[in-house]
Amino acid sequence: MKRYSVFFSVWIAAALGHSHGFAQSGKPLFTSAFGVQAYTFRSSMPTATAAVLDTIKAFGITELEGEGPKGMPKEEFKKLCDERGIKIPSIGAGYDDIVKDPESVVKMAKTLGASYVMVAWIPHKKEFTLEDAKKAAADFNRVGKILKQSGLTFCYHNHGYEFGKYEDGTLFDYIAKNTDPKYVSFEIDILWSFHGGQDPAQLINKYPSRMKLMHLKDIRKGVANDLTGGTDTRNDVALGTGQINIPEVLKAAKKAGIKHYFIEDESPSYSTQIPVTIAYIKSLTY
Known part of the structure; x- marks a missing residue:
């Protein structure tokens, strides 16, 4: 484990030391701390948790979105993160889990020190329908109120299918209009927004006060x-x-x-792509 961590620390430091062709001038466009979504490391996190967290630290990443490997006590996972200076501002929860037992999700968030809980998928059949959107909006309002009463913010993470047409907008618009802003916010995943036919920047501009979190990712040309x-x-x-x-x-x-940004790279090549992503973010100026 230790050798694994040391190797990655050296490799990442070398990778981030290169410009990757990005020249920086002017003021940095991106000045927030950035995090990473734990799903990026889904193949290794369950069996090499400490080593993966060492890798995340070596990337210079200080925030993690995730609730830790299945089976590991949440207190233990938080301790491992604390030891590396990694905070957990946000966790994920399954739709059915949070609808059926929101109190257990609240407990998990509190244990990990999270302020946000996001749901990334609304169960539906092949096509996402108005009825699916109506049920989700009602469930989100109820659950969001429970989380709010415990000092937490509920966020729905878009996934692309909810941008189907509805009236003069989309089913995402329906969810936004039929959920209470006091109880329901959003985590915008920019890849899934784009893949669903949206301009992510315009979507943020449309609902600026509702967007609290972001998944940073890009989709292959073509x-x-x-x-x-x-x-x-x-x-x-x-x-x-x-x-x-x-x-x-x-x-x-x-x-x-938006204050919390999480790099999420679902590609098998994430270990080589993340340093490029970080270098690119750091290169942006205005």
Whole structure:
């Protein structure tokens, strides 16, 4: 484990020491601390938790979104993160789990020191329908109120399928309009927003006060948009190398006051892509 950690620390330091062709001038566009979504490390986190956290620390990342490996006590996972100076501002929860037992999710968030709880998927059949959106809006209002009473913020994380047309907008608009802003906020995933046919910057500008968290990711050039909420994981590419206008997204996010940004790279090549993503973020100026 120790050798694994040392190797990654040295490799990452070397990788981040290169400019990757990005020249910096002017004021940095991105000045917030950035984190990483634990799902990025889903293949190694369960069996090499401490080593993965060492790797995250070596990336210079100070925030993690995630509730830790299944089976590991939450107190133990928090201790491992604390020892490395990694905070856990946000955790994820399954839709059914939070709807059926929101109190247990509150307890988990409190144990990990999180302020936000996000749900990343609304159960539905092949096509996401108005009835699915109506049920989700009602559930989110109820659950969001319970979390709010415990000092937590509930966020729905979009996944692309909810951008199907409805009236003069989309089903996402329906959810936004039919949930109480006091209880329901959003985590914008910019890849899934784009893949669902949206301009992520415009979506942030449309709902600036509702956007609290962001997943930083990019999608391979040439990949077509659709409403499936899914694409090959190899279509996740380093920021700045895909289709999304990252500078415009970050400008909109800064204006909206988003404070927590999580790199999520579902690609098998995440270990080589994350340093490129970080270097790109740091290179952006205005």
